[in-house]
Amino acid sequence: MAASRLSGAEAAADEPEPLKPIGEAKGIHxxxxxxxxxxxxxxxxxxxxxxxxxxxxxxxERVDGMMSRAVRELSGEPTVAKAWDGLFRxxxxxxxxxxxGYQPGEKIVIKPNWVGMIWREGAVDAETxxxxxxxxxxxxxxQMLVGLLRQLxxxxxxxxxxxxVCDSLAYLVNEYYDILHKEFPNVQYVDYAGKFGRLKVKAxxxxxxxxxxxxxxTPDYLPTCFVEAEYLINFANLKAHVATGVTLCGxxxxxxxxxxxxxxxxxxxxxxxxxxxxxLYREQVDLMGHEQLGGKTVLYLIDGLFCGKHPVDAAxxxxxxxxxxxxxxxxxxxxxxxxxIDSVGFDFLRSEYDDFPRRRGVDDYLxxxxxxxxxxxxxxxxxxxxxxxxxxxxxxxxxxWNNPTDKQYSRNLGTxxxxxxxxxxxxxxxxxxxxxxx
Numbered sequence: 001m002a003a004s005r006l007s008g009a010e011a012a013a014d015e016p017e018p019l020k021p022i023g024e025a026k027g028i029h030x031x032x033x034x035x036x037x038x039x040x041x042x043x044x045x046x047x048x049x050x051x052x053x054x055x056x057x058x059x060x061e062r063v064d065g066m067m068s069r070a071v072r073e074l075s076g077e078p079t080v081a082k083a084w085d086g087l088f089r090x091x092x093x094x095x096x097x098x099x100x101g102y103q104p105g106e107k108i109v110i111k112p113n114w115v116g117m118i119w120r121e122g123a124v125d126a127e128t129x130x131x132x133x134x135x136x137x138x139x140x141x142x143q144m145l146v147g148l149l150r151q152l153x154x155x156x157x158x159x160x161x162x163x164x165v166c167d168s169l170a171y172l173v174n175e176y177y178d179i180l181h182k183e184f185p186n187v188q189y190v191d192y193a194g195k196f197g198r199l200k201v202k203a204x205x206x207x208x209x210x211x212x213x214x215x216x217x218t219p220d221y222l223p224t225c226f227v228e229a230e231y232l233i234n235f236a237n238l239k240a241h242v243a244t245g246v247t248l249c250g251x252x253x254x255x256x257x258x259x260x261x262x263x264x265x266x267x268x269x270x271x272x273x274x275x276x277x278x279x280l281y282r283e284q285v286d287l288m289g290h291e292q293l294g295g296k297t298v299l300y301l302i303d304g305l306f307c308g309k310h311p312v313d314a315a316x317x318x319x320x321x322x323x324x325x326x327x328x329x330x331x332x333x334x335x336x337x338x339x340x341i342d343s344v345g346f347d348f349l350r351s352e353y354d355d356f357p358r359r360r361g362v363d364d365y366l367x368x369x370x371x372x373x374x375x376x377x378x379x380x381x382x383x384x385x386x387x388x389x390x391x392x393x394x395x396x397x398x399x400x401w402n403n404p405t406d407k408q409y410s411r412n413l414g415t416x417x418x419x420x421x422x423x424x425x426x427x428x429x430x431x432x433x434x435x436x437x438x
Contacts, residue, residue: 010276011360016350016400019410021418023370024394027074027336028090031397031411031419033344034073034334036066037323039427041330042305047136047315053175058143058305063332065426067147070334071299073422080155081438088231090336091298102231107162108152108298109229112140113237113252114170115310119192120260124171129196131173136315138306140235142179144332148233148301149184155438160186164225168192168201169255190225201225203258206292210267211381211388212281218265220257222292231298234338238304238329240349243274245362247310248342249300250284250369253293275361279376282365286383288338289372289392300341304331307349309356321352321404323425339369339396340419351404363398370398 025031044050044057052058068080075083085101093099116137117124123134145165152158165172165180165187172191177198180189194200204227208220226232236252244251254261254269261269273283288294306316307329319329335341343366350357368375372392375381380388399418402408407423410416 012358013360013362016363018400018402019413019415019418021397021399021410021416022367023339023397025337025340025397025417025419026395028086029074029076029420030417031337031340031409032074032335032422033337033340033419034070034422034424035344036070036073036332036334036424036426038062038066038330038425039327041066042328044328051135051175052306052316053142053179058141060143060146062426063141063143063305064147064150065429066332067144067151069424069426070301070332071151073424074334074336079438080151084151084156087298087336091231091296095295102156102158104157104159105162106230107164107228108158108231108233109164109166109225110145110148110233110235111252111256112145112165112167112235113247113255114139114167114172114176115247115255117167117170117173119169119171121311124173126171126193129171129174129177131175134314135175138237138239138308138310138313138316139176140237140303141305142176144235144301144303144305145180146183148235149180149187153184160184161188164188164190164229166190166201166223166225167255168223168258169260172198188225190223201258207386208257208286208290209383209386210283211286211379211383212272213387214267217267220259220266222256222290223258226256227292230296232293232296233299233301234297235301235303238302238307238331238333238345238348240309240353240356242309242312242356243270245357245359246342246346246349248302248345249338250288250342250365253284253287256287256293273365276359277361278364278367280361280364280368281377281379282368284365285369285372285375285379285381285392285395288369288395289381290383294338294395297338300335300338302333302341302345304329304333304348307352309353319352321348337396339366339398342366343398343400343419344421347401347404347407366398369395
């Protein structure tokens with residue numbers, strides 16, 4: 001194991017044991033994670049060649065094809081329409097609402113990861129809503145969001161006004177907003193400040209109760225647009241993180257609160273999420289399991305068009321892991337299982353980087369989430385009540401692949417009830433063939 005980049009004061013994790021699933025797999029096809037790769041999705045040489053989201057650098061028709069294939073493979077259905085109907089019905093049945101599909105008028109909120117636009121870090125000019133630095137940062141891309149919105153509006157039939165896109169910590173900059181708003185002008189774009197046609201995030205009366213039961217802290221409440229929505233789509237990024245090791249779907253919800261994660265007076269979200277130990281209470285589990293967050297999530301996505309390390313990289317890094325072989329990752333991941341998708345993302349990042357994802361404790365939140373009913377830390381996870389009342393059950397399945405070349409999990413090999421990684425390469429497909437089947 002390469003651990004040369006870790007400092008002497010930091011412990012490298014032991015080599016993870018492969019193909020030992022823990023937890024309960026979720027989804028129509030339990031534990032399925034779809035990985036779509038398309039070398040034609042991006043034509044960008046890097047900083048200095050404009051910006052990756054401009055013009056034809058990120059090709060919308062290719063991204064649309066990736067999104068189409070992802071939901072169809074995830075559901076096992078031949079069309080996008082049937083795929084989404086299956087996803088909605090499965091979630092509703094799982095949460096006791098019956099096997100019913102999407103109903104007109106129901107609201108959907110999409111949570112991107114726009115950490116490169118965080119209001120307090122100086123990357124955005126708050127007076128103009130333009131990027132002053134981090135112009136090429138690895139945020140959830142506007143093209144990926146357009147691809148998703150095209151399906152929801154054009155295929156599922158969701159009215160634009162019933163859709164919200166919200167990252168409570170971000171200024172939704174013009175560079176992204178103009179792309180989104182041009183095609184979907186009536187979608188509700190909710191951000192930190194609410195300027196220039198955006199809506200300012202507002203707190204609801206629905207709290208998040210941290211299962212470590214901190215005392216004397218200002219209560220946390222979820223944004224109104226999250227509570228009013230019947231469904232949520234968690235759209236994270238494929239990134240390493242200098243403190244948590246990785247930042248994927250679990251940590252994406254740090255931007256689903258109406259305050260800064262380390263804001264004075266509130267519970268410090270970084271307290272255990274940054275800890276380089278094991279068998280600890282993990283804040284991510286409360287967010288992944290909250291009835292208004294994970295409890296209403298119909299789809300988990302990870303934008304892997306670009307990859308890098310937060311916050312040290314101002315621009316993406318190319319990926320050496322096959323089949324990227326020195327190119328941008330140009331990938332999209334999809335799952336109904338929040339633990340499985342982050343487990344796959346972790347394996348990709350750990351295999352690619354020899355530093356932050358290899359620290360001890362990085363995947364501890366996945367162990368806690370997979371075994372939430374009886375976690376290694378002994379925590380009584382119940383984010384929905386002020387005192388422990390009802391334990392969370394397993395939030396999904398966690399395991400590690402056999403090796404970075406084959407990328408096989410126990411369901412691929414028929415050896416266990418863990419993850420099934422469905423790999424799809426659209427690189428040689430014409431745009432029409434890979435496009436969105438209705």
